[in-house]
Amino acid sequence: MPAALQEAPPRPGEAGKPTPVESAQQAGITVVDWVDERTSLSGAARWMMFRKVPKGTNWFYTLGSATMFAFLSQAMTGVFLAMYYRPDPSGGAYESIRYVTNDVFLGQFVRGMHKWGSSVMVILVFLHMGRTFFFGAYKYPRELNWVIGVVLLILTMTMSFTGYLLPFDQRAYWATIVGVNINGTGPLLGPYLSDFLRGGSEFGATTLSRFYAIHMLLVPGLLAALIGAHLYLVAKLGTTAPPWQKAEKRPELRETEL
Amino acid sequence: MSDKRAKHKSKYTLDRGIPGAFEGETVTRRRFMTGTAHTAGAIAASSFALPALGFALGPIFKSTPHHWEVVGNVEQFADNNYVPVILTVAPNIGEAGKTTVYVRKFNPEIDTDPYDKDTPYIAISSRCAHLGCPVRWVDAAERFICPCHGGVYDLLGRRVGGPPVRPLDRFYTRVSGENVEVGPRFSVNSELRRFSPRDPGEPLDGLGQYMYPSRPGAQKL
Numbered sequence: 001m002p003a004a005l006q007e008a009p010p011r012p013g014e015a016g017k018p019t020p021v022e023s024a025q026q027a028g029i030t031v032v033d034w035v036d037e038r039t040s041l042s043g044a045a046r047w048m049m050f051r052k053v054p055k056g057t058n059w060f061y062t063l064g065s066a067t068m069f070a071f072l073s074q075a076m077t078g079v080f081l082a083m084y085y086r087p088d089p090s091g092g093a094y095e096s097i098r099y100v101t102n103d104v105f106l107g108q109f110v111r112g113m114h115k116w117g118s119s120v121m122v123i124l125v126f127l128h129m130g131r132t133f134f135f136g137a138y139k140y141p142r143e144l145n146w147v148i149g150v151v152l153l154i155l156t157m158t159m160s161f162t163g164y165l166l167p168f169d170q171r172a173y174w175a176t177i178v179g180v181n182i183n184g185t186g187p188l189l190g191p192y193l194s195d196f197l198r199g200g201s202e203f204g205a206t207t208l209s210r211f212y213a214i215h216m217l218l219v220p221g222l223l224a225a226l227i228g229a230h231l232y233l234v235a236k237l238g239t240t241a242p243p244w245q246k247a248e249k250r251p252e253l254r255e256t257e258l
Numbered sequence: 259m260s261d262k263r264a265k266h267k268s269k270y271t272l273d274r275g276i277p278g279a280f281e282g283e284t285v286t287r288r289r290f291m292t293g294t295a296h297t298a299g300a301i302a303a304s305s306f307a308l309p310a311l312g313f314a315l316g317p318i319f320k321s322t323p324h325h326w327e328v329v330g331n332v333e334q335f336a337d338n339n340y341v342p343v344i345l346t347v348a349p350n351i352g353e354a355g356k357t358t359v360y361v362r363k364f365n366p367e368i369d370t371d372p373y374d375k376d377t378p379y380i381a382i383s384s385r386c387a388h389l390g391c392p393v394r395w396v397d398a399a400e401r402f403i404c405p406c407h408g409g410v411y412d413l414l415g416r417r418v419g420g421p422p423v424r425p426l427d428r429f430y431t432r433v434s435g436e437n438v439e440v441g442p443r444f445s446v447n448s449e450l451r452r453f454s455p456r457d458p459g460e461p462l463d464g465l466g467q468y469m470y471p472s473r474p475g476a477q478k479l
Contacts, residue, residue, distance in 0.1 A: 090352035173354060178389040178406065185459040187469040194457050195318040201455065201473060204348035204355065206317075 047235065054241035060135070061239060063128040068227060070121035074159075075220060077114040085166065087212040089205060093168035118160055125156055137240040145233040148226055155223050162215035165208065176211070177203060321475030326432070326439045329361060335379060335438065337363035340395045342384075345429070345440055358384040359429055359440055360395050360402075368413065371450040381440050382415045383427035390458040393426065402426060416448065423461035424448060 010016075018026070036042045053061075084104060086096040100107040129149065132138050138146035165176040180203075184194035199206040271279035271286055278287075329343040340360035348355030360382045369380060382402070384392045391406035401418070402411035410419035415426035425448060430441040443455040447462035453472065456462065460470035 089354050090350065168354075174391060174406075178391065181389040181458045184457040184470075188471070191457055191460065191470055191473070192318050195473065196315060199317045200320065200348075201322065201457075201475075202348045202355075205351045 048231075051235060051238060053239055054245065056242045056245035057239065058242065060131045060242075063124060063131050064234070067121060067124040067128050068231075070117060070124050071223065071227065073117050074114060074121060075224075077110050077117065078216060078220075080110055081114055082216055085212075087166070087209045089168065089208045093166065093208060097167045097169075118163060122156060122160060125153055129153065134243075135240060136243055142233070142237055142240075145230060145237070148230050148233070152223065152226050152230065155219050155226070158219050159215060159223070162211045162219070165211045166215065168208065173203075176207075319474045321473075321477055324442045324477070326441045328434075328437045329359070329381075329440050330438050331436055332433060332438055333436075335361050335363045337365035338368075339397065340382070342395065343440070347443075358392060358394075360384060361431070361438065361440070371414075373446075373450050373452055377431060378433050379431040379438050380414075381429040381431050383429060383443060385427060385458060387417070387422040387424045387426055387458050388420065414450070415446075416450070423459060423466070424456075424463070425450065427455060 032042075081100065084096055084100045084107070086092040088096075097111070100111050102108070132146065132149070161176075161179055164179075165172045180194050180197050183197060184190045186193065195201060197207075197210070198204065199210045268274055269284045270281075271283045272281055276286060327345055329345065330341070335341050340362050342358050343361055344356050345359045346355055347357050362380045362382075364374065364377055364380060369375075369377070374380065384394070384402075386393045386404040386406065386409050388404065388407055388409045391404050393402040393404045393409065393411065395401075396403050400413055402409075402415065404410070404420065404422075408420040409417065409422040411422070411426050412418050415428065417423075417425060425446050427443050427445050429443050432439050432441065445453045445456045445462060447453065447467070451462075453462050453467065454476040456470055456472070460466065462470070
């Protein structure tokens with residue numbers, strides 16, 4: 001449209017009041033700007049979110065995010081289960097779990113999310129690991145990320161093992177007895193590891209609280225920190241193309257048939 | 259680089275032309291400051307990390323005093339069959355701290371091993387020597403049988419089948435007046451030689467006794 005036909009912008013002071021939608025948009029922008037001016041977080045967010053991904057990227061590449069969301073679900077449901085749980089081996093632990101399951105509003109649902117979610121997380125970890133292995137994504141320069149991933153796998157197993165005792169029913173008790181004794185069969189250090197896990201030579205008064213502390217304080221912190229490192233390296237190094245993807249030659253390097 | 263190093267060969271800061279250097283001073287102040295800050299940080303970190311670590315590892319080195327518990331009258335135990343009694347191995351946690359012990363009167367015809375000759379009663383732990391499940395005495399078969407992985411033991415607690423790596427643990431016994439008392443646990447190898455208590459799954463024959471050391475806090479009876 002020629003400039004002469006365009007509607008003249010309102011003169012200063014003549015503009016009508018901004019609509020509520022415009023005000024709301026402006027308010028949002030102002031808040032984000034205020035934070036960004038003081039932190040430069042938008043650069044980091046752009047660096048993390050708007051990465052180039054190779055051609056051939058497919059659904060298998062979502063297994064890592066799926067594992068992380070399984071972890072976030074476990075963390076969230078776990079925090080709220082901790083509001084009701086009592087690590088008391090003389091009956092209180094079992095009773096508190098029974099109370100959550102039978103009496104608390106949505107208790108059975110949240111506990112079920114945590115219980116079944118733990119299996120989902122272990123399965124997803126292995127699928128993610130299989131994807132990385134079969135796509136050759138552990139090779140240079142991503143070896144360190146594989147190592148961090150293996151530590152994350154071990155920590156996930158630690159979570160599964162320590163969490164299994166907490167309902168403190170017959171299955172939990174005997175599975176833990178057997179699990180701790182399997183640890184003890186490691187030569188030389190095994191017996192000390194067993195005593196560390198039990199907090200003594202017999203399954204005693206502090207074993208349950210020890211497992212509870214490892215399950216909800218020690219390992220989750222390590223897991224969250226290492227997931228951060230894992231993600232940082234993914235963003236820094238980028239993802240790999242699937243192995244069936246052939247590199248495209250630049251046109252001037254293409255061999256021409258003679 | 260090499261001739262630059264040669265120029266600063268002297269270890270004295272004064273010779274190296276550092277401003278404000280004292281005579282005889284060999285460490286630069288920047289280096290001293292860095293070292294002091296790192297040392298202070300290390301001391302501060304270890305002052306909370308080491309006690310916390312010791313606090314968590316402490317139970318490994320703790321020795322628990324011997325504890326004797328009356329389990330019954332001298333009359334109620336036969337010398338050819340077991341009577342199950344309940345023993346508290348971990349106090350203050352209710353059912354979870356109790357274990358079953360099978361008690362039988364010493365029988366010179368069965369208990370021919372020299373290690374047992376001064377034992378008034380044979381008390382066999384129900385803790386399977388494979389991975390710690392509770393075995394039960396099956397009278398008809400005259401065997402201890404474990405429900406978890408199929409460990410089978412004979413009348414003396416020696417392994418006759420399944421995965422266990424050593425015989426069932428035993429407890430010291432004594433008679434006090436008319437009462438039979440059961441004391442601390444001990445483990446035995448396949449010749450019924452006595453060892454300080456080991457966890458299940460830890461063999462005590464041959465190399466096993468060295469691969470699975472006794473607890474630092476274990477006391478002689």
